[in-house]
Amino acid sequence: MASVVSHSPGGGFIGRRSLLAGMAAVGVAGMRRAEAAEPLTLATNWYAQAELGGFYSAVATGCYQRQGLAVTIRSGGPQVNAMQLLLGGQCDMIIAQPEAVVTAVLNGLPVVTIGATFQKCMTGFLVHPDIADLAALKGHPILISTEARATYWPWLRRTFGYSDAQASVYTFNMQPFVHDPAMAIQSFISSEPYAAERQGIPFRFLLFDDAGYPSYSNAVVVSRRLLEQRPDMLLRFLRASAEGWIDYLHGDARPGDAAIRADNPNVTADHLAWSRARLRAVHGMGPAGGLAMAMDDHQWGRIGTMVCQTAGIADTGRWKGAYTLDLVRQLTATLPA
Missing domain, CATH: 3.40.190.120 (Osmoprotection protein (prox); domain 2)
Incomplete structure (x- = not known):
């Protein structure tokens, strides 16, 4: 099954035993990849654009397929509530902003961030x-x-x-x-x-x-159940996404652009090229040599504290459940100069 694009509009506390058991299944998953690709649906927060280009590039260039995944991208828009789609089981993961995830967790919703595209609020x-x-x-x-x-x-x-x-x-x-x-x-x-x-x-x-606004942009968010059950699959998704993003911003962007324009014919090649230049100019994904899709406790601490302060609630540390670093700590793809 090939990956496709749909044209429709340290802090998290995970059971260590279940997570390690899932990661031990990577070897078995490697054999399984030769038999059948595992389906995943990613619901984005906007129409297909350069800001999501790495995911489209990973589809178009086979990054997900090489990791044994069949990824479908379901593009969003102003009338699409991706968080509701995730909670309703209509997708496996979404692109969302960390502040929204913290708020969801503080309200008792079982969602968790596993990686971040951009290392600052864009x-x-x-x-x-x-x-x-x-x-x-x-x-x-x-x-x-x-x-x-x-x-x-x-x-x-x-x-x-x-x-x-x-x-x-x-x-x-x-x-x-x-x-x-x-x-x-x-x-x-x-x-x-x-x-x-x-x-x-x-x-x-x-x-x-x-x-001074503390956040990431375009974070990858999943249900806590999926993280606990399939960490190996999610790690492979992040690895392929990191490769797709590096290709899109620093390599051959043409496959990603073609996939974006197939999903969103209204975006022009000129706009995509201009956007890539801007994303590189501000080091959106982080500095040269940094890990792609990375996150850290310090930035999440700033995000959690900010959300609690602006909401006028006591900071009890519950916001730490909004993220986990267990997967990004295993990523190795670095950003070129």
Whole structure:
């Protein structure tokens, strides 16, 4: 069974015995891979774009197949709630933001993060050139997604004194920004800035990470049950994904681009090339020599503390259940210079 792309829109506490037993099955899994590929469905958080390119590249170049996996990518969009899909058993893993996973775990949901694509928050605000920093946006109209109200918006309120009255729903249409010189809109580093630049719209992009916002972007999240039952399969997924991402950003991007455009014909080759350059320029996946798909306790500590502070709840450490480092510690693929 070949991997396909669907066109439809240290902290975690795992039973050590069950995890090690699963990892011991890698040898057996190697023999099984020669017989039949194991199916996995990955539900993403947006339409097919360069920000998800490594996963598409891993499908297109056979990285998953070589690891004995038949991966189907189910692309998302503004009306798709990937967390609900995961909890409802409609997919095996999702792309999500760590803050949302921490919130889910604090609410008793059995989900866990096993790896992270980008080593920083890649979201920010597209603003007009007269806005120098995030603090200057206090009192300005800002368009944000529904998801943002549970992720970065509470941090912005607490850090810069924003009010909920400033925020309206972002429909992923840039025209309100064009016509209102006071407005800001949420943006991924390689998305809205591209559109503004190509249309000749003057702008400044303010990355949340530069202002101290702690997070990863596009993390891989699974159910706790799948992690406990099939850690060997998930490790192979991460290994293949790391290879796919390195190929896509630092090698031959053409197979990944072809798979992306087959899933999302609206994205252009020019946009994909521009986006890859931006992702490399900000060292989105980490510094040269760093591990692809990596995570660490320090960053998760910052994320967990931030979520508790912005939610106004006691930090009891329960957020540690939102992630595990057991798999990423076994990854070896490093980012080239």
